[in-house]
Amino acid sequence: MRQIVIISGKGGTGKTSLSAALATMGEQLTVADCDVDAANLHLLLEPTNHSTHPFSTGAKAVIDQQLCTQCGACMDACRFDAIRYQEDRYTISETSCDGCRLCMRICPADAISMIESNGSYWTTGTFRNGWMVHARLEPGEENSGKLVNVVREQSRQLSEQMGVETILIDGPPGTGCPAISAMSGTDLALLVTEPSRSGFHDLKRVKQLTDGFGIPSVVVINKYDLNEQVTAEIESWCRSEKIPLIGRIPFEPAVVEAMLQCRTVVEWAPSSVAAGEIAAIHRQIFQTK
Numbered sequence: 001m002r003q004i005v006i007i008s009g010k011g012g013t014g015k016t017s018l019s020a021a022l023a024t025m026g027e028q029l030t031v032a033d034c035d036v037d038a039a040n041l042h043l044l045l046e047p048t049n050h051s052t053h054p055f056s057t058g059a060k061a062v063i064d065q066q067l068c069t070q071c072g073a074c075m076d077a078c079r080f081d082a083i084r085y086q087e088d089r090y091t092i093s094e095t096s097c098d099g100c101r102l103c104m105r106i107c108p109a110d111a112i113s114m115i116e117s118n119g120s121y122w123t124t125g126t127f128r129n130g131w132m133v134h135a136r137l138e139p140g141e142e143n144s145g146k147l148v149n150v151v152r153e154q155s156r157q158l159s160e161q162m163g164v165e166t167i168l169i170d171g172p173p174g175t176g177c178p179a180i181s182a183m184s185g186t187d188l189a190l191l192v193t194e195p196s197r198s199g200f201h202d203l204k205r206v207k208q209l210t211d212g213f214g215i216p217s218v219v220v221i222n223k224y225d226l227n228e229q230v231t232a233e234i235e236s237w238c239r240s241e242k243i244p245l246i247g248r249i250p251f252e253p254a255v256v257e258a259m260l261q262c263r264t265v266v267e268w269a270p271s272s273v274a275a276g277e278i279a280a281i282h283r284q285i286f287q288t289k
Contacts, residue, residue: 001159003186004285005215007171007179008193009202011038014222015192017255019170020044021264021278024129026286029166031127032155033134034148034182036120041170046262047125047132054121055150057141058099059114061092067111074103074112095140117141122150124158131158145177152182166286175202175209183210189217190246190285193234195227200234207243217243220281224248247281249274 006022008015020041023031033041061082063074068090075083075090082096083103092103092112104112119138126132133155137144155167171182183189189210193203203219210217219238224231231248238245250273258268266275 001156001165001167002188003156003167003169004188004190005034005169005171005183005186006190006192007183007206007210008173008191008199009175009204009206010198011173013173013192013194013199014249014255015173016041016170017044017259017264018190018192018220018222018249018278018281019168021266021275022282022285023127023168024264024267025279025282027166028130028164029168030130030155030159030162030164031132032151032167032169033132034151034169034178035172036135036137036144036147036151037172037178039134039136042132042134044259044262044264045127045132047123047127047134049123049125051125052121052123054118055135055137055147056116056118057120057138057147059101059116060094060097060099061101061103061112062115063090063092064111064113065089067109069109069111071108073106073108077102077106120147122147122154124154130164131155131162133158144172145181148172148178148181175205179206179209180213183215184213186215188285189215191217191219191243192222193219194223195221195230195234197230200230200237203234204237207241218246218285219243220247220249221245222249223251225250246284247277249277249281 006019033039080098082093122135124133133151135151172178193199252274254269254272255265258265
């Protein structure tokens with residue numbers, strides 16, 4: 001089984017648009033949307049969901065006002081300033097609570113308990129060219145790296161059940177825990193960048209990450225014609241670092257038009273220059289193993 005991750009050092013490079021386009025070409029595959037903090041790949045692939053499962057990100061403390069003696073011990077002990085005394089009672093901020101359980105342990109009246117945070121979930125389904133696993137992390141919740149790991153594991157199990165040989169992973173932006181969870185153990189990392197100073201800087205950072213994990217990398221420059229000077233600098237850097245530059249996708253209105261129709265550019269405008277370049281990228285990634 002081959003696992004290909006598409007990542008970028010920053011958001012807005014067009015990583016998800018490229019992931020969706022590659023997913024709708026060629027042989028059937030399994031797509032794993034690992035950008036759980038801002039999942040939107042399903043908007044283009046429009047999967048038919050078959051099963052949805054809750055994901056617990058931890059627990060939050062709550063106070064039983066009938067048992068609370070208003071001693072204030074919990075507020076004095078809380079290092080996250082999550083407990084406040086207002087309107088003649090103690091309350092706990094759900095967004096500030098870290099779930100450390102200290103307040104529950106020290107409460108002399110046993111008035112504090114922990115409630116699981118289970119607003120997050122992961123879903124399996126099918127789309128027009130295969131199978132898909134995606135997830136949604138409840139806003140403000142943590143452990144996105146763990147949820148990414150769940151999405152990857154479920155996509156692997158689903159691929160084994162369906163006899164699928166390739167998993168395409170749409171990774172989160174950045175170089176933090178979610179990105180590490182999305183790329184670890186993969187066979188190839190496709191690094192998507194844009195011709196901007198921030199894009200070039202973050203490309204170098206994410207390349208250091210893939211090097212650290214020993215993952216072979218290739219580069220695609222999206223919207224390359226918006227700043228050809230920076231594009232030339234990225235190309236020169238790729239040559240010096242001996243990183244294959246496998247595609248330069250131009251800025252093209254057809255890409256935006258396709259997204260407005262909930263389609264990929266290779267489906268909506270197959271004769272466009274962008275679609276042709278993506279087709280060439282697809283051949284280099286999926287037909288060369």
